[in-house]
Amino acid sequence: MSTSMSTKDRYRNRIELLQGTLDMLILQTLQWGPQHGYGIVQALRVQSGEVLQVETGSLYPALHRLERQGWVRSEWKQTESNQRARYYRITASGKRQLVSDLSRWERIVEAIGSIMHGRPEEGEA
Amino acid sequence: MSTSMSTKDRYRNRIELLQGTLDMLILQTLQWGPQHGYGIVQALRVQSGEVLQVETGSLYPALHRLERQGWVRSEWKQTESNQRARYYRITASGKRQLVSDLSRWERIVEAIGSIMHGRPEEGEA
DNA sequence: ATCCAGGAGTAGATTGTCTACGTCTATGAG
DNA sequence: CTCATAGACGTAGACAATCTACTCCTGGAT
Numbered sequence: 001m002s003t004s005m006s007t008k009d010r011y012r013n014r015i016e017l018l019q020g021t022l023d024m025l026i027l028q029t030l031q032w033g034p035q036h037g038y039g040i041v042q043a044l045r046v047q048s049g050e051v052l053q054v055e056t057g058s059l060y061p062a063l064h065r066l067e068r069q070g071w072v073r074s075e076w077k078q079t080e081s082n083q084r085a086r087y088y089r090i091t092a093s094g095k096r097q098l099v100s101d102l103s104r105w106e107r108i109v110e111a112i113g114s115i116m117h118g119r120p121e122e123g124e125a
Numbered sequence: 126m127s128t129s130m131s132t133k134d135r136y137r138n139r140i141e142l143l144q145g146t147l148d149m150l151i152l153q154t155l156q157w158g159p160q161h162g163y164g165i166v167q168a169l170r171v172q173s174g175e176v177l178q179v180e181t182g183s184l185y186p187a188l189h190r191l192e193r194q195g196w197v198r199s200e201w202k203q204t205e206s207n208q209r210a211r212y213y214r215i216t217a218s219g220k221r222q223l224v225s226d227l228s229r230w231e232r233i234v235e236a237i238g239s240i241m242h243g244r245p246e247e248g249e250a
Numbered sequence: 251a252t253c254c255a256g257g258a259g260t261a262g263a264t265t266g267t268c269t270a271c272g273t274c275t276a277t278g279a280g
Numbered sequence: 281c282t283c284a285t286a287g288a289c290g291t292a293g294a295c296a297a298t299c300t301a302c303t304c305c306t307g308g309a310t
Binding site for chain 2: 017018019020021024025028029044047048049051052102105107108109110111112114115116118
């Protein structure tokens with residue numbers, strides 16, 4: 001029974017993240033200090049109570065995107081366990097971007113909230 | 126200077142909606158009573174304080190999607206001004222879907238909130 | 251006559267994410 | 281020794297949702 005799901009169903013069920021929020025989440029994670037990709041994934045997972053599970057296939061393209069935009073900078077370093085890892089650090093313009101991402105996010109959340117919990121105002125059954 | 130924007134820039138600026146939320150918003154609008162496409166767009170725009178501007182190129186595909194899923198049903202009718210319009214009505218399974226969409230949305234908003242306003246817990250400058 | 255607003259719709263481009271891989275290194279088990 | 285596993289980085293291709301940019305129709309104004 002484990003293989004009875006169509007590709008489409010699996011796709012629909014696995015979407016956990018809203019498009020456009022990943023960049024913001026990564027930048028926020030880097031506000032807590034420089035971090036490498038693997039670490040970012042785990043920080044997001046833990047801090048969100050296992051809700052946000054970012055796949056590496058989403059993460060690395062996002063990190064490269066952010067670096068191209070100049071919002072993060074990176075360098076190779078050694079981890080505690082003596083393995084190579086690429087550490088990312090948020091830049092000044094990244095911090096500005098984060099502020100603007102957050103205000104956009106809050107604007108949208110508020111707008112959606114006013115739809116979802118808003119007063120119908122028009123008499124209905 | 127009004128034409129100096131690249132297609133990409135324009136695209137980036139015009140995204141107002143998070144992917145995956147449109148279906149929920151449409152279903153919620155229909156909870157207030159049957160409505161036609163044009164009316165849904167305006168209801169969302171007004172109720173959100175001009176924040177949510179849904180394009181017809183997003184709306185109609187979404188409505189057809191919802192109908193294929195059995196979450197809404199539709200029929201041609203005349204508006205007050207005697208024009209033809211396709212009125213959509215939410216179904217029982219659509220209402221169930223709406224409940225589940227909303228709880229998913231709230232789960233994600235909460236998770237993202239716990240990242241964005243969460244305690245770093247680790248001492249930083 | 252013509253133009254605009256209300257109304258429904260499609261085609262194509264673009265993007266972000268996911269799945270499913272591949273690669274390398276360090277470490278611990280057998 | 282060698283083999284599996286976990287930590288770590290990365291890419292290619294599929295896919296869905298959205299946006300832009302149209303088309304088409306009708307009913308009133310001007």
